[in-house]
Amino acid sequence: MSDIKTVWKIDSGGWVSETGDLTSGDDLDTAIFISLFTDQQARADDTYDGDDRRGWWGDLGEDYRIGSRLWLIYRQRLSRDTAEKARDYAREALQWMIDDLIAGSVEVTYRIVYPSTLYLYVTIEQPDGSKRSVEFDWAWGEIANAV
Structure with missing residues (x-):
């Protein structure tokens, strides 16, 4: 049995259905998406607006935390420093894959297309030597730089 397939669809949600059922498969992609976007x-x-530190209630008291701190930079101006924070937060969020021997290595790089797009590239090398690469982009503008 496999997990529900989660896909990167910034404008319309995260799941795909085929013939009335949710599509399954691509467990590694799903793990990456949950790790980065929870x-x-x-x-x-950390610096954040208001009193809400977010997080998942199931993490209370645990040493391991699900998700990433990428949400902390959504309102920051797009810059090299912001991109480096995004890269570091992504690496941190995916470290569990190495610790749990799901990945032999995790590589995260970025590219900025000024004035308004940040790309993150994630490459997971699995223990058998196969690699899986995914790319994420954000339009940095109205939402990300809202004041």
């Missing part, structure tokens, strides 16, 4: 609770030294 909001991890902000740390005590």
Whole structure:
């Protein structure tokens, strides 16, 4: 049995259905999406708006946290520093794959297309040597730089 297939569709949701059923498969992609786009609770030294540190209630008291801190940079101006934070947050969120021996290595790189797009490239090398690469992009503008 496989998981529901989660796909990167920034404008219309995250699941695909075929013939009335949710599509299944691509468990590694689903794990990457959940790791990157579930909001991890902000740390005590993180800067964020308001009092909501986000996170998943099931993580309370656990050493391991699901998700990433990418949400912390959504309102920051697109810059090299912001892109480097995004890369670092993504690496941090995917580290569990190495720790749990799902991946032999995880590589995250970025590219900025000024004035308004940030690309993150994730390459997972599995223990058998096969590689899976995924690309994510964000339009940095009305939402990301809202004041």
